[in-house]
Amino acid sequence: MGELRERYGDGPLHLIAVVASFAIAGYAFLQIFQQSSPLNFIIYFAGAIIAHDLIAFPIYSLLERIAGRAGATVKLSGSLINYVRVPALLCAFAFIVWFPLILELDPGNYEASTATTPPDYLGRWLLMCAVLFVGSGIVYAINSRRARDRDRATDPQDARSQR
Amino acid sequence: MKFPPEFGDPPPGPFRREFWRSPLRGPWLTSFLGAALLPLIVICALTGFLSHVAYYPDLGGNGIGEPGDLEFFLLPFDWPTSPSWLYAFTQGLHIASGVAAIPILLAKLWSAMPKLFEWPPVRSIAHALERASLALLVGGGLFVFFTGILNIQLFYPWNFSFVPAHYYGSFVFLAALGLHLVTKVPVALKAFRERGVIAPLRDDLANTEPEPPGEETTAPYSPQAPTISRRGLLATVGAGSLGLFLIGIGQVIGGPLRRIAFLAPRNNSGGPQGFQVNKSFTASGIEEAMTGSVWRLKLEGARSVELSRQDLLAMEQRTESLPIACVEGWSTTQTWSGVPLRDLAALAGVSGGAEATVKSLQVGGAFGEATLADGQVGDERSLLALRVNDADLALDHGFPARIIVPAAPGVHCTKWVRSITFTEVA
Numbered sequence: 001m002g003e004l005r006e007r008y009g010d011g012p013l014h015l016i017a018v019v020a021s022f023a024i025a026g027y028a029f030l031q032i033f034q035q036s037s038p039l040n041f042i043i044y045f046a047g048a049i050i051a052h053d054l055i056a057f058p059i060y061s062l063l064e065r066i067a068g069r070a071g072a073t074v075k076l077s078g079s080l081i082n083y084v085r086v087p088a089l090l091c092a093f094a095f096i097v098w099f100p101l102i103l104e105l106d107p108g109n110y111e112a113s114t115a116t117t118p119p120d121y122l123g124r125w126l127l128m129c130a131v132l133f134v135g136s137g138i139v140y141a142i143n144s145r146r147a148r149d150r151d152r153a154t155d156p157q158d159a160r161s162q163r
Numbered sequence: 164m165k166f167p168p169e170f171g172d173p174p175p176g177p178f179r180r181e182f183w184r185s186p187l188r189g190p191w192l193t194s195f196l197g198a199a200l201l202p203l204i205v206i207c208a209l210t211g212f213l214s215h216v217a218y219y220p221d222l223g224g225n226g227i228g229e230p231g232d233l234e235f236f237l238l239p240f241d242w243p244t245s246p247s248w249l250y251a252f253t254q255g256l257h258i259a260s261g262v263a264a265i266p267i268l269l270a271k272l273w274s275a276m277p278k279l280f281e282w283p284p285v286r287s288i289a290h291a292l293e294r295a296s297l298a299l300l301v302g303g304g305l306f307v308f309f310t311g312i313l314n315i316q317l318f319y320p321w322n323f324s325f326v327p328a329h330y331y332g333s334f335v336f337l338a339a340l341g342l343h344l345v346t347k348v349p350v351a352l353k354a355f356r357e358r359g360v361i362a363p364l365r366d367d368l369a370n371t372e373p374e375p376p377g378e379e380t381t382a383p384y385s386p387q388a389p390t391i392s393r394r395g396l397l398a399t400v401g402a403g404s405l406g407l408f409l410i411g412i413g414q415v416i417g418g419p420l421r422r423i424a425f426l427a428p429r430n431n432s433g434g435p436q437g438f439q440v441n442k443s444f445t446a447s448g449i450e451e452a453m454t455g456s457v458w459r460l461k462l463e464g465a466r467s468v469e470l471s472r473q474d475l476l477a478m479e480q481r482t483e484s485l486p487i488a489c490v491e492g493w494s495t496t497q498t499w500s501g502v503p504l505r506d507l508a509a510l511a512g513v514s515g516g517a518e519a520t521v522k523s524l525q526v527g528g529a530f531g532e533a534t535l536a537d538g539q540v541g542d543e544r545s546l547l548a549l550r551v552n553d554a555d556l557a558l559d560h561g562f563p564a565r566i567i568v569p570a571a572p573g574v575h576c577t578k579w580v581r582s583i584t585f586t587e588v589a
Binding site for chain 1: 262265266269272273276279286287288289290292293296298299301302303305306309310312313316317318319320321322323324327328331332334335337338339341342345346368390391395399400402403404406407410425426427428429430433434435439440441442443444445446559
């Protein structure tokens with residue numbers, strides 16, 4: 001037992017779980033490779049990891065950093081950026097899921113399948129984003145007004161001196 | 164030879180712990196996201212396998228594998244015909260839980276991202292195998308979720324066939340998830356013991372502290388000042404998840420509430436005769452003349468029978484309100500009229516239990532042919548429908564005649580029916 005831990009790096013349960021997991025995954029890969037276009041499958045499988053970990057993640061991290069810097073330059077307080085970040089994130093989630101319709105990537109197949117022409121998904125998505133950003137702006141206006149009233153109520157001296 | 168080799172100091176960049184500065188990352192956040200994601204994955208996986216059962220893959224032409232494959236050992240029961248909305252429910256849940264998982268999945272990947280660059284890259288054989296399995300977990304997860312998402316939007320940029328790739332891809336994902344749970348549930352339980360399951364949600368921004376860094380955790384060594392609380396981040400992710408869930412569910416609901424599905428493919432845009440279609444007549448490749456007066460329904464059984472549409476309309480008609488429920492997660496309930504399938508079986512000289520292989524006029528296509536189980540044929544509500552909502556079927560809905568079976572996947576409700584072969588079941 002101690003020797004297994006020494007050589008393998010973990011206990012017997014781990015080893016059993018590893019073997020079972022790879023056995024099932026191996027079976028599934030064999031089944032997929034018997035189907036059409038195994039190479040194309042591998043490209044999409046590996047491509048999904050690369051697209052997320054090495055392309056999407058660095059890009060959105062960079063956008064975050066740029067937004068943070070820009071906020072700091074125009075002297076926004078730390079949490080103020082969330083009035084942009086939250087609606088932007090919600091718009092991004094909707095886009096990540098529904099981008100084939102929003103960008104009309106295959107309108108021909110849409111019509112062939114549904115027997116209708118696609119509605120203006122891009123317009124709907126943009127409208128949703130507009131509502132979220134406007135809503136966020138309204139919440140910001142209310143919150144900042146409340147904060148100002150609170151400051152005035154608790155410390156009138158300070159409120160006057162800032163003017 | 165020594166394994167693993169000495170790796171020395173990490174190279175500059177993401178391999179150094181100081182590179183990762185978010186004050187929110189740490190075992191608690193990742194564990195909380197995992198605990199939120201797991202039920203959605205379980206629901207999505209179970210409803211996915213139920214859909215597989217609903218297809219009766221062991222009947223002629225319905226399956227995706229060869230007889231003798233593992234898939235046939237995984238069929239625990241026969242898919243029922245009652246309640247009639249069963250498949251609309253399970254498959255609506257499959258799609259809605261799948262899209263709702265996306266924001267949480269992405270947030271969880273974000274929270275665990277330092278692990279991709281951990282140093283040393285390999286600590287032991289166990290660690291190396293675990294990291295290899297993580298490639299299957301992340302790749303499998305992204306692959307299964309996004310092939311599903313593109314499929315429901317009728318966008319197929321790949322060459323492989325969707326159903327087996329999505330089905331067996333989920334085996335890869337779930338196998339890797341099983342190992343991930345074995346290794347990570349103890350870590351999550353430890354994080355919840357130390358910090359409480361929901362206690363960190365009480366902290367507003369001013370009270371948001373980084374989790375203490377450790378050798379094998381994602382908590383930052385040099386955290387920045389927080390700009391959002393953990394509950395702020397989780398509420399945003401949760402709102403995204405809930406919104407996507409509602410959009411998914413909207414495709415299952417009829418009436419004005421269907422507008423909720425404003426970004427989904429089968430929303431309030433409707434279709435011919437006011438309801439949605441899975442495949443248009445144009446896409447079926449059928450010549451219109453073949454659906455006219457020359458059309459005959461061929462029945463095969465103990466004897467062969469040919470019936471015109473007039474003959475069928477002269478038989479005793481039955482009217483049923485039944486949903487058409489698509490594997491793509493949308494459904495719509497309409498009132499169908501036509502001849503019960505078991506009356507047609509009797510006409511072909513097959514009484515008692517019979518399977519029915521239904522062929523369409525459709526040229527090619529994955530579902531130009533489907534086999535219905537004896538329980539489906541025997542249900543009195545299963546119809547060869549000629550009319551819908553007191554009008555003749557539109558061409559897009561399968562004129563001159565289509566199958567409608569309660570709780571069956573939509574693609575098994577064959578349109579533009581050409582022939583039905585009844586086979587007695589011993």
